[in-house]
Amino acid sequence: MHRRGYLAGLSLGTLLLAGCAGAPTDPADEAADRSATEYTVHQLGDSFTEPQWATAGQPTESAGVVARFDRRDELRWLVDDRGTTPKEVTAFVDETDFSSATILYLQSIGPDGCYREIAVDEVAVDDNAITATASVVDTSREGTICTQALTYPSAFVRVTGDDLPAATRVTLTNGSGVTAEIDADTPLINPDTIAGGVKPNGDPSAVPAALDCATDGFGRHPTYVDDDSTEYGMSTDDDGASTFALRARNPGGDAVDDLTFERGDEIEFRLFNVSNTSLTTGNEYEYNLQLQTEAGWEEVRGTTGDADRLLYTDIGVVQPPGDGFTWSFELTEDGLLAGHPHEDELAICPDLQPGRYRFAYWGVDSYLAAQFDYVE
Numbered sequence: 001m002h003r004r005g006y007l008a009g010l011s012l013g014t015l016l017l018a019g020c021a022g023a024p025t026d027p028a029d030e031a032a033d034r035s036a037t038e039y040t041v042h043q044l045g046d047s048f049t050e051p052q053w054a055t056a057g058q059p060t061e062s063a064g065v066v067a068r069f070d071r072r073d074e075l076r077w078l079v080d081d082r083g084t085t086p087k088e089v090t091a092f093v094d095e096t097d098f099s100s101a102t103i104l105y106l107q108s109i110g111p112d113g114c115y116r117e118i119a120v121d122e123v124a125v126d127d128n129a130i131t132a133t134a135s136v137v138d139t140s141r142e143g144t145i146c147t148q149a150l151t152y153p154s155a156f157v158r159v160t161g162d163d164l165p166a167a168t169r170v171t172l173t174n175g176s177g178v179t180a181e182i183d184a185d186t187p188l189i190n191p192d193t194i195a196g197g198v199k200p201n202g203d204p205s206a207v208p209a210a211l212d213c214a215t216d217g218f219g220r221h222p223t224y225v226d227d228d229s230t231e232y233g234m235s236t237d238d239d240g241a242s243t244f245a246l247r248a249r250n251p252g253g254d255a256v257d258d259l260t261f262e263r264g265d266e267i268e269f270r271l272f273n274v275s276n277t278s279l280t281t282g283n284e285y286e287y288n289l290q291l292q293t294e295a296g297w298e299e300v301r302g303t304t305g306d307a308d309r310l311l312y313t314d315i316g317v318v319q320p321p322g323d324g325f326t327w328s329f330e331l332t333e334d335g336l337l338a339g340h341p342h343e344d345e346l347a348i349c350p351d352l353q354p355g356r357y358r359f360a361y362w363g364v365d366s367y368l369a370a371q372f373d374y375v376e
Contacts, residue, residue: 037130038160039123042092046116046151051107051322053189063172063180064108064136065188067276067321071098077278077320078105089156096158104168104184106134107154110175113147114140118155129167130159136175151175187242188321189274191234196247196270198233200259200373204356210295213349219307221299221346225288225360230367234274237365243279244324245272246361248370251328259372263352265331269359269370271324280316282363284325285341290358297358301337303345310342327359331374 053065069075072093079085079093096103106118116139123132136153140146168184211220235244248259251268261267273279290297303310329336333348340346354376360369 037123037125039120039132040158040160041118041120042089042156042158043117044089044154044156046110046113046153048113048147048149048151050150051152053107053193053322061178062109063174063178063182064106066168066170066172066182066184066186067105067188068130068168068184069103069105072096074277075103077318092156092158097160100162101158101160102130102164102168104130104132104157104159104170105154106157106170106172107152108134108136108172108174110136110138110151110153112175113149113151114138114144115151115175116153118153120155120157123157123159125159125161125164127165129165129169131168132157132170134170135173138175185241185276187274188276189245189272191242191245191274194245194247194270194272194274196249196268197259197370198247199371200356202258204292204373205375206354208291208293208353208355210293211291211298211300211350213302215304215347215349217304218302218347218349219304220302221288221307221310223288223290223297223299224286224362225290225297225367225369227297230360230369232369232371235364235366235368242274244281244319244364244368245274246270246359246368246370247272248359248372261331261372261374263331263374263376267329267331267372269327269361271326271361271368273319273321273324276321278318278320281319281325283313283315283317284327284363285312286363287327287359287361289336290360291353292356292358300348300352300357301346302349303342303347305345310345312341325361 053062075093079089093103106120108118110116115136117137118134119137121133121135123130125131169181170184171179171181173179233246234242237243247270249268249270250261251266271281288299289301291300330338331352333351336348337343337346352374354374356371356373358369358371360367
């Protein structure tokens with residue numbers, strides 16, 4: 001398990017570890033206006049690495065992202081205790097009394113290398129929400145030549161107060177002037193920005209008869225997917241919030257609009273945690289690969305051994321926001337088995353035939369699937 005620098009503002013070596021207090025300085029004004037809230041801003045610096053949330057093709061059209069952390073353990077995917085996080089960042093978090101404070105994380109986009117910080121102009125609290133106004137700023141001196149590359153500055157904002165409301169809304173402006181009001185409960189990755197698709201357009205070109213393997217003693221890989229509980233492209237929690245997204249795509253170029261592939265093509269499936277908190281999956285091999293036949297969805301893999309002995313390690317894998325699994329296959333009988341822990345025991349029988357296939361991952365709370373068409 002590791003972090004992939006999803007929120008690139010925390011990439012090591014890029015932090016501008018400057019803290020600044022943003023609390024009002026006039027006690028009389030503070031007493032008169034209880035919405036004038038005590039807050040502290042800690043700049044985390046910029047990065048040139050594009051984070052997952054900015055992969056919509058035109059990232060400068062996004063104002064950025066906002067996350068809220070009400071407990072220390074919620075920050076483990078950003079701030080760890082193994083010495084890989086700068087001490088100043090860890091100290092800022094450790095100094096936070098979460099019984100009376102919360103930490104907001106802001107990240108946005110600058111048009112060039114001189115936009116390195118997020119200025120927080122105002123933070124207020126009322127009965128309904130914590131609200132804030134922030135913008136990406138040019139920190140360069142006059143005459144500075146700026147690197148012509150997008151930057152992704154970020155900052156922590158510690159908000160202190162009694163009985164802080166659960167809602168958080170930040171009006172965030174990126175360095176190009178794009179402004180949006182962002183709810184901290186909004187998934188950090190907009191599922192609409194993820195490359196790839198979920199289902200082909202239209203009906204399948206062929207629906208073959210039920211699978212029949214001529215090999216003696218062949219038994220199909222167990223099917224763990226329940227059609228009634230299978231979700232396509234997106235899984236949700238009990239409150240209806242998005243948790244994981246799954247997409248099928250052509251890794252060699254743009255997503256194939258109709259998700260149609262030929263023999264020997266490469267196909268990629270990507271699973272993302274699109275929520276704003278760490279979630280847990282099973283291991284990466286907990287999936288079924290099925291073909292839609294006249295008998296329904298049937299697993300195409302099997303073994304001449306004891307199929308019920310195709311066991312998988314029962315582990316939980318922590319997936320920080322933006323993390324997940326990537327599966328890449330060559331669409332041949334051997335290519336669909338390559339790298340699998342049971343590769344030597346499995347076979348695809350009969351050979352691949354035209355039709356609609358389904359990749360269904362059962363390592364999350366619901367069964368999450370994506371479909372594609374295979375043509376010879």
